[in-house]
Amino acid sequence: xxxxxxxxxxxxxxxxxxxxxxxxxxxxxxxxxxxxxxxxxxxxxxxxxxxxxxxxxxxxxxxxxxxxxxxxxxxxxxxxxxxxxxxxxxxxxxxxxxxxxxxxxxxxxxxxxxxxxxxxxxxxxxxxxxxxxxxxxxxxxxxxxxxxxxxxxxxxxxxxxxxxxxxxxxxxxxxxxxxxxxxxxxxxx
Numbered sequence: 790x791x792x793x794x795x796x797x798x799x800x801x802x803x804x805x806x807x808x809x810x811x812x813x814x815x816x817x818x819x820x821x822x823x824x825x826x827x828x829x830x831x832x833x834x835x836x837x838x839x840x841x842x843x844x845x846x847x848x849x850x851x852x853x854x855x856x857x858x859x860x861x862x863x864x865x866x867x868x869x870x871x872x873x874x875x876x877x878x879x880x881x882x883x884x885x886x887x888x889x890x891x892x893x894x895x896x897x898x899x900x901x902x903x904x905x906x907x908x909x910x911x912x913x914x915x916x917x918x919x920x921x922x923x924x925x926x927x928x929x930x931x932x933x934x935x936x937x938x939x940x941x942x943x944x945x946x947x948x949x950x951x952x953x954x955x956x957x958x959x960x961x962x963x964x965x966x967x968x969x970x971x972x973x974x975x976x977x978x
Contacts, residue, residue: 793895799862800824806866808934811941818930820861826926828854831919834963838918841959850915853904856888857919860905863887885909911955921954921964928971935978946975 800821808817831854835845858866864887872880885905892901908916931945949968956964 790895793891796862796891797859800858803861803866806868806871810868810870811939813934813939817934820858820866823926823930824855824858826929827857827919827922830854830922830925830929834918834922834925834960835915837963838959843914843959845918846915849904849913850918852900853908853915853919854922856901856904857908857923859891859901860884860888862891881909914956914960917954917956918960921952921956921960924948924952924954925964925967925971928968932971932974932978935975946972 801819803820804815805818805820805823809815828851831850832847835847835850838845839847861884864883867875867880888905889902892898895901907913908919911917911920927945928948931942935942949972954961954964
């Protein structure tokens with residue numbers, strides 16, 4: 790366990806590259822802080838759905854949320870713009886290989902790889918909720934930065950219109966409500 794725990798410590802100090810590329814100070818947000826936000830958002834999404842009678846495997850969802858960015862300990866936090874130059878498939882292969890290396894030797898490495906693959910393929914409600922939580926946490930951070938005076942972050946808000954998380958029914962309704970609330974909060978700035 791110790792080697793993986795030591796390696797994952799890097800995520801606490803690894804800056805989210807997107808903020809740095811937009812001129813925000815180093816330390817604006819770490820990958821670990823983002824992962825925490827994704828896990829909290831995913832948990833609250835699951836709780837909302839459970840309250841409406843929708844079956845969600847919360848343990849699986851939380852595990853997925855916590856490990857979805859572990860590959861970044863090896864490949865760094867590559868922004869979407871990086872994929873324009875390296876290609877999305879190259880980026881995905883690198884991250885998948887890095888993730889497998891990070892978890893190799895862990896007692897639960899097969900489970901971790903299964904969860905990572907499920908997240909990457911979005912083949913379950915839990916995986917799709919984690920992806921929605923990933924984007925929602927990003928927008929919550931953008932809102933916080935804009936409230937603190939940051940400008941030039943308009944491009945991030947486009948995901949509200951273009952994001953397709955392959956959700957339906959109550960899950961899609963909850964995500965739409967959150968997006969609406971985020972946009973309303975932004976208008977109040």
